[in-house]
Amino acid sequence: MTVETATHSTLEGFSPAELALSTRNHGLPLEALRYDVTPLGLHYLLTHFDIPHVDPGSWSLAIGGHVGKPLSVTLDELKERPQVTFVCTLECAGNGRARLSPRPLSQPWLEEAVGTAEWTGTPLRLLLEEAQIEEGAVEVLFTGLDRGIQGDSEHAFERSLSLEDALRPEVVLAYAINGQPLPPQHGFPLRLIVPGWYGMAHVKWLDRITVLTEPFQGYQQAHQYRRKHSEEDSGVPLTRMLPRSLLIPPGIPDFPDRQRFLATGPCVLEGRAWSGWGPVVRVEVSVDGGQSWQDATLEEAVAEFGWARWTYSWEVVGSGDYELCSRATDAVGNVQPVEPAWNFGGYVNNAVQRVPVTVR
């Protein structure tokens, strides 16, 4: 089975295949950064293959592999287990891809592939303990019900975590979002949430969980979602989100170009910042395209794994063109770069956002 595609484009224009992805996957309209918790329907959405249809009456989760006591658990049985509810920011590993050149041909995100939701579920760790992981286990594999073809291989979407990461207390099997049962697009009836990690780890439409004695070598683990220099480079696996800050474009837009226009006078810039490596400790703002930076006022994060709001009072004195930017620094010292860092798959491009505005 061969599907021949070019892998990269240097054209300014986006291909019909990129558009087809972009019409079905959903970005966060940036004005929705104003909400602590993203309203349902505004959270970003990347569906790798198709959204599968799951009959909850016949669905159950299988937990097997290198365990002493394999389990099969229905949705009702999962809901009877200890329940946790928490807020978590989630970002696609491909966010920023459309800003790279040559551009990797995949979902062409600009910078809107993010959202923050309140998830409810049961800790994975408790289920794994119940299944009695045996000596020699090294990874836990999560297999979704979504199926397709990529890299000449037909497969279900599946990803693994190291045993250590899988046993972290914040890793949860979620069956509700924002107080409601998961809608189909967010993984009904059950998905994994790995707080702090890019979206590919949060496997949706879970079918089974398998404890492994060897590292998983499936396509979405060994070939995709790695930061690599070339197709042949084995690269480095993607894990936690690098810091990013986004601002709500101020003023009013034009249609269809979405250029921004605002008036002179005081303007409070507002945005959100997050990192999977620790709290964001600093957000800086530039109104001159990154030539000079001033500190923004950073609020406390909405949750341990949630984004933080920031504001910056901009006194807009003169008409003309400005380019607004913001950049975040996290507690372990990661800072957003001013220029994108290219890589083969177009991942983790957390270069600063640039928002041109015209003051009139």
Add this chain to the structure above:
Amino acid sequence: MTVETATHSTLEGFSPAELALSTRNHGLPLEALRYDVTPLGLHYLLTHFDIPHVDPGSWSLAIGGHVGKPLSVTLDELKERPQVTFVCTLECAGNGRARLSPRPLSQPWLEEAVGTAEWTGTPLRLLLEEAQIEEGAVEVLFTGLDRGIQGDSEHAFERSLSLEDALRPEVVLAYAINGQPLPPQHGFPLRLIVPGWYGMAHVKWLDRITVLTEPFQGYQQAHQYRRKHSEEDSGVPLTRMLPRSLLIPPGIPDFPDRQRFLATGPCVLEGRAWSGWGPVVRVEVSVDGGQSWQDATLEEAVAEFGWARWTYSWEVVGSGDYELCSRATDAVGNVQPVEPAWNFGGYVNNAVQRVPVTVR
């Protein structure tokens, strides 16, 4: 010879501005055609300018103009009025635009700009009667809180209906969708629903309603949302949805091209069809790109103004490439064309969908 002008493009590639629209506006992933009522978050979404933030505590709806008794009504007061709940299919007037050539530069929908929701609200007619429309009124204008620039004009998004259309019993001021308060993107706290009409009529984030003695000549009425041959042509206003049928692409997709692959054997094709001009009375299916057509089995529509499900049993006998199409005919005799009909703004292109599949 390929060109891009300010208004149209003959380039195969989509411009950065088209991509920016496509990442923030949301299409219906076509596998979601399986649901009678589209789950929240999968309904199509076209935000003309920005999603405004509305404080429901200070918001009220003003009803004025050529009336005897101007009103100001809070959200709670609206909810105390007679309440109706109904299912309605809604489609963007620009659906199919990306299939036209030269391509009008605007939101580049392929064919996924549709959804079906259950709306709850209060009939507009009752409020208009309460406000006592005076002799000489000809139109009712609906003004949203969303604001931007288009055609060198800064304006709020606003559209009018003839008095006759505004008084139709099915026209509703809606404050809930699928049993929940409107989320911001669907027009919180209040929007208009005009069953059977394209989306531009369903004004979101309502600020005020004004009864007029002259036809409204605002930008979104007199210049946009008209079927016209050229920029100068005054054209014909868009109203009701032309018939369209869409099918759920069968088999499994590849990533990132979303080509479809399926096996030989029985395959039940399934889709939805709708028209704003009356019930859909016939759906035909072609598996050879429109050379030959067979009747599908058409189910009853989910509601008076909702889409109807259809199925077609396809016996897939040989491997190779197929092109699947479906077309709808409505009760007043409108039939979907096989080829797109070009117009300046790229509206109402209801040419049949084409789904290439490879049987292996």
